[in-house]
Amino acid sequence: MFIGHFAVALGSKKIAPTLSLGTLVLSAQLVDLLWPLFLLLDIEHARIDPGNTAMTPLDFYDYPFTHSLIGAMGWSLVMGIGYFVFRRELRNALVVGFCVFSHWVLDFITHRPDLPLGFDGMVFFGLGLWNSFAVSLIVELGLFMLWFYLKTTGTKTNFGFYGFWFFIALLIGIHLANVFGPPPPSIEMVAIAGNSLWLLVLMAYWVDKNRMLRKSVRL
Numbered sequence: 001m002f003i004g005h006f007a008v009a010l011g012s013k014k015i016a017p018t019l020s021l022g023t024l025v026l027s028a029q030l031v032d033l034l035w036p037l038f039l040l041l042d043i044e045h046a047r048i049d050p051g052n053t054a055m056t057p058l059d060f061y062d063y064p065f066t067h068s069l070i071g072a073m074g075w076s077l078v079m080g081i082g083y084f085v086f087r088r089e090l091r092n093a094l095v096v097g098f099c100v101f102s103h104w105v106l107d108f109i110t111h112r113p114d115l116p117l118g119f120d121g122m123v124f125f126g127l128g129l130w131n132s133f134a135v136s137l138i139v140e141l142g143l144f145m146l147w148f149y150l151k152t153t154g155t156k157t158n159f160g161f162y163g164f165w166f167f168i169a170l171l172i173g174i175h176l177a178n179v180f181g182p183p184p185p186s187i188e189m190v191a192i193a194g195n196s197l198w199l200l201v202l203m204a205y206w207v208d209k210n211r212m213l214r215k216s217v218r219l
Helices: 004-016 021-028 031-042 069-087 090-110 133-142 145-153 158-180 185-192 195-211
Strands: 045-048 060-063 153-155 211-212
Touching: 004 090, 004 145, 004 158, 021 031, 021 090, 021 195, 031 090, 031 185, 031 195, 045 185, 060 090, 069 090, 133 153, 133 158, 133 211, 145 153, 153 158, 158 195, 158 211, 185 195
Parallel strands: none
Antiparallel strands: 045 060, 153 211
């Protein structure tokens, strides 16, 4: 899932208005931000397997540190506790931890049973929504909770308006390219391209900085 994770970040702005969209995106996409790095470092592994599911040609056969249930819980605690230690804001810290763990929950819905319980690779989870192309596309795009973010924030500068909609168009474009494009040439290219997700985190921080909370939002 791609759009769905960003949807969680956008929707969570309603729950935690003072959190930057950049922090929310960082949290909701944390394990997918770490995964390409772990691929490059040969800590985790994947292979190109066209037809693996209807939505992706990738076979995620070894990624226990980022995508296991125990791993997701660990990253959630690290991010949530880390945020609280530095900012002393319990509510926001809980939302950060929730966003991190939401990644595993959404992957559990979409992935085939390839999400490990822990690090031993003995038990796997996944409901396999990705086996249905049409349903996966409808569900993921349907999760895109722009309304919550737009009800919480308003435009402060021109970039706050145009930058936001460019950010949204870019996300949709990347998603459609992933879905309808050809399989990647190599796992190395997947890892390199995956590391570019950090640019979307930076863009989210910049967009949110150029927007302001609406007067009707209760802190």
